[in-house]
Amino acid sequence: MSDLQKSLRIRESLLPPASDVIKRLGPRAVAASYIQLLDAAYDTVEDGDELMAKFINTLQDSGEKTSTYLHRLQAVLNQAVRRGGVATGEANRHLLKQLCRGCWDNALLLKLEPLKDAPPSFVDLLLLLRGEEDKEASRAVRMKQHLGSARTQVATCAHSTHVREKKLE
Template sequence: MSDLHRTRKILDSLLPPATDAIKHVSPQALPSVYLQLLDAVYGSVEDGDELLAKFMGTLQNNEEKPSDYLNRLQVALSAVVRRGGIAESERNRCLLKQFCRGCWNDGLIADLQLEWKTNAPPSFAELVFLIRTGEDRQASKHNRMKKHLGLHKPSPAVPKFRAAAQQLAAYSCATPEEEVTDTDILKKQLNEIQAQVAVMQTATPRESTPSSESSSTITCTLKRLLHDSSTQQASERTVQFRANSKQ
């Protein structure tokens, strides 16, 4: 494409007020003249040193992929080069150095040996390909680990007796407004456990099996919880009665 054709493309892509800013430029001018004028009117006013300082403070955000962080660095570094903050020949080395400094995934940096490549840094295309390949390798390994260790499987169900004991323990910490109902639930659960223990003892009257011993222990725990709940009820009723009497 000729310079005249490129200039015509630039002019056709502009709308007011950008067209007003280039009215005095000759239609035969080079495309670089138009680009410099537009950059002076609408571009950043920060010089190369300020943009370089901002680039050096650009770090990886929370939950940002390393490849996305690298793309963000590339955009910021391009502005630094345009403003003369660094030479074009130092672009790849500066990009790699800042990526190793600001990326929090040390495992990826170590696997790709990026810190050893600063003397002969790869181009942006080569670097982003290496990082995306490392990300995919890490994600695949993490999925295999989860599948092998069964981390995706639901936790096993809580045994019936243990669930009942935990439920009754939670009922014992209920609010005063629910105490009457909770006591009834405690009694009901206690009766069910005692009935189950009686059935097991009838089935094996001469032997003391581990299941019957654990059931007896749970029964004692339920009785203690019931007694504690009743004591707490009586104490709170006494306090409430005294408060009403003073009023």
């Protein structure tokens, strides 16, 4: 897609007041100019250091899946990288470090600890977390089924004993 087509798509997709912001650039402006102007108008005004502090203080919420927490961390980290709060080459290391710092799942932390020397990319880390979450969900279903069948057996045995006792009376 040419830059002119990208610019056209951006202009067509915007509604006021965003469309009013880019009007002054004119229809022949390149897409990057539109994006830069929209970022200046609507993106966060925090600097990189403030965004990095926000990233470091982001913890997993109660009941939140670890993969969802990772997505939140990645969004804040991306902003910090864009604003110069952290070097792009250091992003994976910071992401894993904060994930370990703010995650509440101790079993998962034991699996993540060895990765600190060579931190995986966001995608690889996400795949690892989702795989672990799927395993845990499967384990929980199996446990529920097992305990459900054990309760049924206990209830059946109790009922049989009760029936036998009634017949003896």
